[in-house]
Amino acid sequence: MDRRQEILEAAAKSFSLFGYKATTMDQVAKIANVGKGTIYTFFANKEELFNAVVVKMINEMRTEADAAAVEGASFEKNAHARLMQMLKFRETHQLYAKLVDEEREIRTPAVSEVLEAIEKEIVSYIREKIEKAIRKGELKQCDTELIAYLLFKAYLALVVDWGKTHDAELTEKRIVELLSGTVFNSLLL
Template sequence: MTVVDRKQLIIDAATKSFSLFGYKATTMDQVSKIANVGKGTIYTFFVNKEELFKEIVGKLIEDMIKKANSTIDPEKSFSENLHYVLYEILQFRRQHQLMIKLIQEEQEMKTPAVSDMLQEIEDAIVSFISENISIAIKKQYIKQCNPELTAFVAFRLYISLISDWEKHHQPLEKEEIADLFELYFIKGLSKENG
């Protein structure tokens, strides 16, 4: 056991920098400075910048799925669970921030490493949502529908609300986002419902 966990120091520093400046604008020198570590040390833990990035994004996906899973309560309704999961994910400032920064970087400079990772994040999230939608359909909590397509649409709705809308308008509060999700996606706009 070492006095300080240098690997964790590096991961924390890199996460901070990626979230703040994005992938391209983060230099390995910078990361080593923030982590109070020699630049070479980074390369004893990670083969290169992209692998360091992958580890962080992988962790982000893992944490998000884990957190979401732990929030799901089989006793509760689908819409309630969706609400809680969404709310929980919106709580993660750091991860949220990194995600927003990456979407931004993807859109305005198309850094290949970033595009790849965002695709990976999307696949993981869509696949997770898809599984849960399948379960909800089986249990007859929601209507029959294509789980993957529905998960895809839900994810896009989420991105629209957290990232795209903010480009030209006041950002939405997390309560607002959760409520809107419920209105547009669960209840629907039809007058006959809820």
């Protein structure tokens, strides 16, 4: 089997289990059943290996977000489904969850950078969908960059942050009612 692939999978396993900092190159080599030196013939260093693993994860997330949308459904319904899916992915997917954790309690630069990149990716993904809906005539012209950013931050706040400072999570119904009445409604043509 492809050596590069085996290394990638081994790395994904280790990063998922132990996080970035606690994963050692020896560890990865052992899991992948290769010598440590072999890793460096495919990846320049630990951080590049990490980035490659994360890129793969981002693609999985995108795929799952797309799967959450329903052909023919309204922009609001699909945008909601997509965002909820990605936020669920964020706390369900072993690697993503681990990285969020690591970011909270240690401060590893490589992890911060990667998390930032993921968020940028999500925002630009949302933006794509908005622009597509505008082209289709479902939404009115607007500042798509800012709207995408606002949507993402709003969902992050309502789904993730709220629970940290209140004793109960917000129900999805309450979130939908709030955003449907405010942001989403204002986007309609």
